Ligand SMILES: O=C(O)C1=C[C@@H](OP(=O)(O)O)[C@@H](O)[C@H](O)C1
């Protein structure tokens with residue numbers, strides 16, 4: 001996290017005038033959409049990605065694959081079951097080639113999932129991105145690809161910007177990595193591995209691996225595309241994943257709603273003692289956002305999964321929690337916002353790696369909540385949040401979509417919260433301000449965007 005910038009665009013977060021009662025249709029999952037695009041691009045035949053998320057991160061992924069030769073056509077379609085009718089992307093794999101330039105923005109999925117794809121291309125592929133992307137860890141992917149036979153020009157920091165000199169194929173084989181700073185290192189290597197000559201065996205050797213549900217998502221989606229994957233859960237060694245070399249099938253995938261982006265809306269039910277329904281909540285999923293059912297229930301609500309979706313009902317009373325969030329780190333900002341409004345202390349642990357996300361999320365949450373009068377301290381691996389009466393003020397967001405949605409949650413209960421650069425939610429949820437005010441209905445507080 002850098003120094004707070006001077007506030008530019010300020011969005012007055014609407015104060016809830018009462019208990020919310022709304023149904024909110026949340027757009028598709030970033031993590032599923034970007035995995036689906038990569039797998040479809042590497043397949044041996046065309047495929048469909050239905051109800052894709054269209055946001056900064058996923059459009060950057062699609063653009064990057066197009067730059068390497070993949071055909072991605074946007075259509076409005078209907079599937080045979082009707083389940084995936086609506087927007088869809090038709091993905092037509094082709095010979096991957098350079099020269100090409102990939103803008104990763106600040107998308108972890110793009111900066112980590114695509115260098116292995118580029119190693120399979122013919123020609124140089126240059127990767128560059130936002131200033132923050134230079135600071136996010138990438139060494140696990142770079143070192144592993146080199147060990148597996150790729151040629152990469154980077155810098156002494158082992159980070160972006162870099163050029164992968166694809167040779168049209170990659171040997172693959174066994175590789176050891178320390179993925180304790182990001183599960184995306186493992187996912188990146190596994191996703192492209194069916195196309196490596198010898199597949200891959202990835203051995204994680206470092207401290208605790210974060211975000212395991214996201215690795216399970218990678219494994220599930222690889223298997224759906226026909227890949228053979230051995231995992232610790234399927235009887236293999238702990239921290240070892242194997243993917244065999246094989247052709248991938250072109251599949252027809254319907255993207256689930258983004259359950260992590262459902263977090264602020266469910267939080268609104270908790271904070272206002274209201275009720276929010278998220279349609280199409282999957283009965284079974286690898287998305288970490290599914291853990292919100294348990295976490296928010298522990299903080300004081302109840303939830304019910306029915307044909308209408310997931311309905312979460314708050315009581316108006318919020319209890320603090322002690323929670324190890326290392327599996328579900330991306331939920332932290334909204335959980336911290338709710339915890340700041342609770343009636344008892346919370347301790348969130350297992351999330352030291354959040355210091356290397358879109359911004360240093362631990363420092364940013366502590367600083368911004370404290371500037372509204374809160375009492376948040378950073379611990380070695382998380383946050384201690386002691387609720388105190390909060391007051392209005394500017395909430396800086398450091399170009400972090402989840403800081404902006406967390407600020408909106410606080411703004412429901414605290415008058416005068418101004419969210420800096422709410423447009424940064426476009427990384428994964430471009431329509432956030434409209435969805436938020438729509439949830440609150442016509443009686444919500446001011447919703448216009450102003451300039452300081
Ligand atoms: O693979 C993925 O789609 C993701 C994995 C996680 O990354 P880290 O393991 O780096 O936390 C998560 O935080 C990120 O939002 C999405």
Ligand SMILES: C=C(OP(=O)(O)O)C(=O)O
Nearest residue numbers: 106107108109330357358
């Ligand atoms: C950490 C996140 O994103 P990224 O995919 O850029 O790592 C996130 O969305 O919370």
